[in-house]
Amino acid sequence: MNGGKIRALRAAFPRTVPILAGFLFLGMAYGVYMHVLGFSFWYPVVMAAVIFGGSLEFVAGTLLLAPFAPVQTFFIALMIQARHLFYGLSMLEKYKGLGWKRAYLIYGLCDETFSIAYATKLPQGVDRGWFYFFVTLLDHVYWVAGAALGGLAGGFLSFDTAGLGFVMTAMFVVIFLEQFLHKKQHISAAVGFVAASVSLMLFGAEGFLLPTMALILLFLTLLRRPIARKGGFR
Numbered sequence: 001m002n003g004g005k006i007r008a009l010r011a012a013f014p015r016t017v018p019i020l021a022g023f024l025f026l027g028m029a030y031g032v033y034m035h036v037l038g039f040s041f042w043y044p045v046v047m048a049a050v051i052f053g054g055s056l057e058f059v060a061g062t063l064l065l066a067p068f069a070p071v072q073t074f075f076i077a078l079m080i081q082a083r084h085l086f087y088g089l090s091m092l093e094k095y096k097g098l099g100w101k102r103a104y105l106i107y108g109l110c111d112e113t114f115s116i117a118y119a120t121k122l123p124q125g126v127d128r129g130w131f132y133f134f135v136t137l138l139d140h141v142y143w144v145a146g147a148a149l150g151g152l153a154g155g156f157l158s159f160d161t162a163g164l165g166f167v168m169t170a171m172f173v174v175i176f177l178e179q180f181l182h183k184k185q186h187i188s189a190a191v192g193f194v195a196a197s198v199s200l201m202l203f204g205a206e207g208f209l210l211p212t213m214a215l216i217l218l219f220l221t222l223l224r225r226p227i228a229r230k231g232g233f234r
Contacts, residue, residue, distance in 0.1 A: 008130035011123050016138045019112045023139065027146015028153060030057060035154025037061050048147035052108060052140060056080045057147075079210075086213045087114045094118070098129040108136040110143075187226065191219045 027048065034044040039061065051057050056077055063073050087109055094117060095102050109117075113136050122131055180189050195215035199208040 004127045005130050005134075007125060008127050009134045011126045012131055012134035012138060015116050015120060016135060016142070019116075019139050020142045022112070023142035024146040024149070026054075027143050027148075028150035031147045031150020031152070032154040033058065033150075034061050034147075035151060037065060039064075041148075041151040041155070044147040044151045045144060048144045049140075052110065052143060053077075053081055054110065054143075082210055083111075083213050084109060086217055087111075089217070090114070090118060094128075095132065098132070101129050101133045105132055105136055108140050110139060113139045187223055188220060191223070192216055195219065 030048070031041075031044040034047075035041075043061075044057075047057050047060060051060060053060075059076065059080060063076070088106065091105075091109065091114065095105050098105065116135050117132050120131075122128055176189070180186060192212075196208065196212045199211040199215065202208070203211055
């Protein structure tokens with residue numbers, strides 16, 4: 001590994017440590033959950049590596065035990081993962097011109113990777129493409145490792161996993177607060193908070209995510225210039 005890659009890896013790893021803690025914990029819960037459903041160790045490992053979809057993987061375990069319904073499964077997966085359409089649009093410029101890495105970056109773009117890649121101001125001398133690549137790869141490895149540990153532990157341990165999913169909510173709250181405290185402008189944070197609150201009141205907890213994303217995209221597009229003037233979109 002040459003010097004440029006090492007610098008990118010050193011810059012990426014500390015920023016993914018909170019993801020490491022969350023993914024190992026929740027990934028283990030997923031591995032145990034799959035074991036409880038009756039699947040062997042390899043199912044959560046392969047699904048974590050191939051799907052890499054977090055909440056979708058939990059649902060996929062149940063779908064594998066349900067009657068064969070490919071159309072219904074497709075729309076369920078689309079509904080759960082539709083937020084990545086908005087993430088992808090936001091990352092078009094950042095991932096532009098990265099060659100072969102771009103395909104993997106698109107495939108591996110999850111919520112947590114998006115949070116780091118979109119908000120991080122690259123350190124001087126760090127290659128943009130390799131930084132994004134290592135952030136994505138590390139997060140991917142963390143999730144697969146957590147699922148593998150959970151799959152192994154599921155055969156030996158028996159414990160209540162209720163409440164484990166809250167670890168990711170807590171992590172996003174920490175990321176939000178960190179960005180809020182270090183950004184000069186808070187327009188984008190206010191837009192996200194208001195859009196989520198309004199959508200939650202109108203559509204309920206089960207259907208508020210897509211309207212929230214649509215409102216955020218709309219208002220950030222309309223407010224792009226004032227946000228940029230105040231130091232956002234960097």
